[in-house]
Amino acid sequence: xxAVSVTAGRLLRLRAAGAEGxxxxxxxxxxxxxxxxxxxxxxxxxxxxxxAHFTFQPxxxxxxxxxxxxxxxxxxxxxxxxxSLAKDPTAVIFGEDVAFGGxxxxxxxxxxxxxxxxxxxxxxxxxxxxxxxxxxxxxxxxAIAEIxxxxxxxxxxxxxxxxxxxxxxxxxDLFNCGSLTIRSPWGCVGHGAxxxxxSPEAFFAHCPGIKVVIPRSPFQAKGLLLSCIEDKNPCIxxxxxxLYRAAGLNIMSSPCSVLNDKKxxxxxxxxxxxxxxLSQAEVIQEGSDVTLVAWGTQVHVIRExxxxxxxxxxxxCEIIDLRTIIPWDVDTVCKSVIKTGRLLISHEAPLxxxxxxxxxxxxxxECFLNLEAPISRVCGYDTPFxxxxxxxxxPDKWKCYDALxxxxxx
Amino acid sequence: MALAISAxxxxxxxxxxxxxxxxQLGARGLTRSQLPxxxxxxxxxxxxxxxxxxxxxxxxxxxxxxIQPNVISxxxxxxxxxxxxxxxxxxxxxHLPQEKVLKFYQSMTLLNTMDRILYESQRQGRISFxxxxxxxxxxxxxxxxxxxxxxxxFGQYREAAVGAAYxxxxxxxxxVVICYFGExxxxxxxxxxxxxxAATLECPIxxxxxxxxxxxxxxxxxxxRGDGIAARGPGYGIMSIRVDGNDVFAxxxxxKEARRRAVAENQPFLIEAMTYRIGHHSTSDDSSAYRSxxxxxxxxxxxxxxxxxxxFLLSRGWWDEEQEKAWRKQxxxxxxxxxxxxxxKLKPSPSLLFSDVYQEMxxxxxxxxxxxxxxxxxxxxxxxxxxxxx
Numbered sequence: 001x002x003a004v005s006v007t008a009g010r011l012l013r014l015r016a017a018g019a020e021g022x023x024x025x026x027x028x029x030x031x032x033x034x035x036x037x038x039x040x041x042x043x044x045x046x047x048x049x050x051x052a053h054f055t056f057q058p059x060x061x062x063x064x065x066x067x068x069x070x071x072x073x074x075x076x077x078x079x080x081x082x083x084s085l086a087k088d089p090t091a092v093i094f095g096e097d098v099a100f101g102g103x104x105x106x107x108x109x110x111x112x113x114x115x116x117x118x119x120x121x122x123x124x125x126x127x128x129x130x131x132x133x134x135x136x137x138x139x140x141x142x143a144i145a146e147i148x149x150x151x152x153x154x155x156x157x158x159x160x161x162x163x164x165x166x167x168x169x170x171x172x173d174l175f176n177c178g179s180l181t182i183r184s185p186w187g188c189v190g191h192g193a194x195x196x197x198x199s200p201e202a203f204f205a206h207c208p209g210i211k212v213v214i215p216r217s218p219f220q221a222k223g224l225l226l227s228c229i230e231d232k233n234p235c236i237x238x239x240x241x242x243l244y245r246a247a248g249l250n251i252m253s254s255p256c257s258v259l260n261d262k263k264x265x266x267x268x269x270x271x272x273x274x275x276x277x278l279s280q281a282e283v284i285q286e287g288s289d290v291t292l293v294a295w296g297t298q299v300h301v302i303r304e305x306x307x308x309x310x311x312x313x314x315x316x317c318e319i320i321d322l323r324t325i326i327p328w329d330v331d332t333v334c335k336s337v338i339k340t341g342r343l344l345i346s347h348e349a350p351l352x353x354x355x356x357x358x359x360x361x362x363x364x365x366e367c368f369l370n371l372e373a374p375i376s377r378v379c380g381y382d383t384p385f386x387x388x389x390x391x392x393x394x395p396d397k398w399k400c401y402d403a404l405x406x407x408x409x410x
Numbered sequence: 411m412a413l414a415i416s417a418x419x420x421x422x423x424x425x426x427x428x429x430x431x432x433x434q435l436g437a438r439g440l441t442r443s444q445l446p447x448x449x450x451x452x453x454x455x456x457x458x459x460x461x462x463x464x465x466x467x468x469x470x471x472x473x474x475x476x477i478q479p480n481v482i483s484x485x486x487x488x489x490x491x492x493x494x495x496x497x498x499x500x501x502x503x504x505h506l507p508q509e510k511v512l513k514f515y516q517s518m519t520l521l522n523t524m525d526r527i528l529y530e531s532q533r534q535g536r537i538s539f540x541x542x543x544x545x546x547x548x549x550x551x552x553x554x555x556x557x558x559x560x561x562x563x564f565g566q567y568r569e570a571a572v573g574a575a576y577x578x579x580x581x582x583x584x585x586v587v588i589c590y591f592g593e594x595x596x597x598x599x600x601x602x603x604x605x606x607x608a609a610t611l612e613c614p615i616x617x618x619x620x621x622x623x624x625x626x627x628x629x630x631x632x633x634x635r636g637d638g639i640a641a642r643g644p645g646y647g648i649m650s651i652r653v654d655g656n657d658v659f660a661x662x663x664x665x666k667e668a669r670r671r672a673v674a675e676n677q678p679f680l681i682e683a684m685t686y687r688i689g690h691h692s693t694s695d696d697s698s699a700y701r702s703x704x705x706x707x708x709x710x711x712x713x714x715x716x717x718x719x720x721x722f723l724l725s726r727g728w729w730d731e732e733q734e735k736a737w738r739k740q741x742x743x744x745x746x747x748x749x750x751x752x753x754x755k756l757k758p759s760p761s762l763l764f765s766d767v768y769q770e771m772x773x774x775x776x777x778x779x780x781x782x783x784x785x786x787x788x789x790x791x792x793x794x795x796x797x798x799x800x
Binding site: 090092117118120122123125127128130131132133134135136137138139140141143155159163168169172173176177178208209211232233279327330331 | 562567568569570571572573574575576577578580581587599600602603604606607610611765766767768769770772773774775
C-alpha cells in the first residue's frame with residue numbers, strides 16, 4: 001500500500017514537472033507500468049528493474065535447408081557445434097566450464113555425445129585457452145575455444161593479435177591456425193555491469209589476419225558460426241548474450257509478458273548444417289531515405305527505430321546488419337548510402353574508436369558527394385559499461401530515433 | 411537427473427566419493443540417524459583425522475611451519491661427462507656409435523662457424539640482425555638428436571606447443587612436441603599457462619628450458635628467486651629434471667628418456683638445461699655493459715660444450731688435429747657458399763607484402779595492394795626496388 005502511494009507520488013511529480021516525453025519513455029520501457037502495480041512483497045522490488053530495451057524480431061522461416069526446429073540462440077549454437085563435431089573428427093571444444101554444458105548452456109550434451117577428449121574444461125586462463133587453441137589448429141585439427149565472457153578476452157589479446165592473426169603471414173603460408181574459432185558471449189544483458197557487458201569488436205577490427213563475426217538471431221548464428229568454424233582463417237564469434245535464452249532477462253512485469261517473450265527469442269532453425277557467408281552484410285529491409293547499420297542485438301533496436309520513423313516521420317529506412325566486422329562489406333554499405341544519402345550507425349560499444357568510426361570514415365571517403373547530412377553515430381558513451389546506469393548508457397531506440405530525426409531535418 | 415550426473419562427474423569415481431559414503435555409514439555400517447545421539451559424535455573421530463578436501467591429497471600437521479624454498483642446495487644437475495670429456499658413470503654412457511657422435515660434433519661446430527660468419531656479416535651491414543648460440547650448442551644438438559623427424563619443434567610459443575601436443579595425442583600420431591625457451595621467457599604468463607594446461611590435459615610435450623644465466627642484461631638473480639625453472643615443474647605436477655646443458659650426452663639422455671615417456675604415458679616433461687650465454691644477446695647488444703670479460707672467458711675456456719665433446723672424441727681416437735683443421739676449413743666454405751648464394755638472390759616482390767594475411771585476399775586489401783603498385787609507378791625511384799623481384 002505504501003509502495004503504491006510512493007509510486008503514485010512519483011508519478012504526480014513527473015507529470016507536474018511537465019516531463020511528458022520522459023513519462024512516455026518510461027511507459028514505453030515498462031517501468032511506469034511497474035510503478036502502477038499494486039505492491040506485493042518481493043515481486044514489487046523485482047518489477048522495478050528494467051525490461052529489455054529492444055524487441056527481438058525473428059526472421060521468417062526458411063525452407064531452404066531442410067527440416068527446421070524451434071531454437072533459441074544458445075540452442076542454435078549447440079546445434080552448430082553438434083553438426084561440427086559430427087562431421088569433423090578432429091574438432092574439439094574447450095574452455096572454462098564447457099564440460100557440464102557451459103554457463104550459458106551452449107555446450108549441453110556434447111561431452112556425453114562426443115567424449116571427454118573432445119569437449120573438455122581448461123584451467124582458468126584465457127591466454128592459455130587461446131594459445132592452446134592456436135596449437136591445435138596449427139596441426140590442422142579444428143579448435144573451437146570458448147572465452148566465457150567477451151570482457152575476459154583481454155588476457156588473450158596478445159595470443160590473438162600477435163600469434164593467431166600473424167601465423168600465416170609470418171611463416172609465408174608454411175603454417176597457419178585457420179581452423180581456430182573463438183566463441184564468446186558479448187554485449188549488454190541488463191545487469192552485466194562493467195565486466196559482463198562489453199562489446200570489444202573494435203579492438204579486434206584493428207587486427208589484420210582475423211575475422212570477427214556477430215549474429216543477430218538463432219538462424220543467423222548457426223549459419224555464421226558454421227562458416228567461422230570452416231573458414232580457413234582464425235575467427236572470433238561474438239554471441240549476444242541477451243539473446244541466448246528464451247525467457248529473456250530477469251524480469252518482465254507480468255506473467256503474460258514472460259510467456260510472450262519466451263516465444264519471441266526463438267526462431268525456426270534448420271537441424272542440418274548450413275552456411276551463411278562471412279564478410280557479407282545483409283540488407284534486411286530496403287528503404288530510400290536513410291541507411292541504418294548495426295550488428296548483433298542493436299539490429300533489433302534499429303528495426304524498431306525504422307518502424308517509428310516510418311510511422312511518425314514518413315521516412316523510409318534501409319536496414320543493414322553488418323554481420324562481419326572484419327573484413328567488412330564496404331560495397332553493400334556504400335551502395336546503400338549512395339542510394340539514400342544518409343547514414344546512421346549504432347553500437348553499444350563506446351563512441352570513440354568504436355567500429356562506427358571506421359564505417360563512417362570509409363563511407364565519407366567513398367560516398368562524399370552523395371551525403372545529404374553528416375554521418376550519425378549513436379553509441380555507448382565513453383565510459384566503462386555502467387551498472388545501475390545501464391538504461392541511460394545504452395544507445396536505445398529513442399536516442400537513435402532522435403539522431404535520425406536530426407539527420408532528416410539537416 | 412542431469413545435475414546428478416554432472417555432480418558425479420565433478421566428484422566422480424575418485425577418492426572423494428568413497429570417504430563421503432563411509433562418513434555417512436559410520437564405522438559399524440550404520441547410518442548416522444540410526445545411531446543414538448550420544449554415539450553420533452564419536453563415530454567420526456577416526457575419519458576426521460584424514461583430510462577430505464578436494465583440492466589436495468595430504469596429511470594434517472599440528473605444527474605451524476612454513477616450507478622453506480631450497481635455493482642453496484637446489485635440484486641436482488645431471489651430467490654424464492666431466493669437463494675433460496670423461497664418462498663419470500659408465501651405466502649412463504649412451505654408447506652412441508662413432509658416426510653419430512661425430513655428427514653431434516660437426517653439427518655443433520658448423521653452427522659455431524655459421525654464428526661467427528653471420529655475426530660478422532651483420533657488422534658489415536650485409537644482414538640486419540643476428541643472434542649467436544655461443545656456449546649453448548650442446549643444448550640444441552643434444553636435444554634435437556634425441557627426437558624423431560616427425561616430432562614438432564616450437565622455438566617459443568609455449569601454449570601453442572601444448573595445443574599441438576594435445577592434437578598429436580588425439581591423432582595417435584606417436585609424436586612428441588618439444589618447446590624451447592629461455593629462463594627469461596619462463597617468467598612470461600604463457601609459460602605458466604603452458605605448464606598448467608600440459609599437465610591437466612595430459613599432453614605429450616617436452617618443455618626444454620635453456621637456462622643460460624641472462625635474459626639480455628637481466629641476470630637470473632633478477633629473473634627469479636626460486637630454484638630455477640626445474641623446481642617449478644613439480645608445482646604443476648610435471649616430471650622435471652635439471653641437466654648440464656654443456657654436456658651433450660646428458661642432454662641427449664634426458665631428452666631421449668623424456669620423449670619415450672611423454673609419448674608412452676601422455677604426460678609433460680620439463681628439462682632445465684643449465685648453460686652459459688658466452689656471446690652477446692644479439693647484434694644489438696654489448697654485454698660488456700653488464701658483465702665482466704673474465705666471467706665470459708671462464709666459460710669459453712673452461713666449460714664449453716664443443717671442447718668437452720672434442721676431448722671425448724680425442725680420447726676415443728675418433729678425431730684428431732688434422733681432421734679438425736680440415737673440417738674447420740670445410741665448414742667455413744660451406745657457410746660462405748650458402749651465404750653468397752643467398753645474398754645474390756633478389757628479395758620477393760613488394761606485392762607479396764599483402765599475401766597470406768588471410769588465406770584469401772579481401773577486396774579492401776587488394777585495393778591497398780593496387781594503391782602501392784600505383785604509388786611505386788610514380789615514386790619508385792625513392793625505393794630500393796633493385797633488390798626486389800618485380
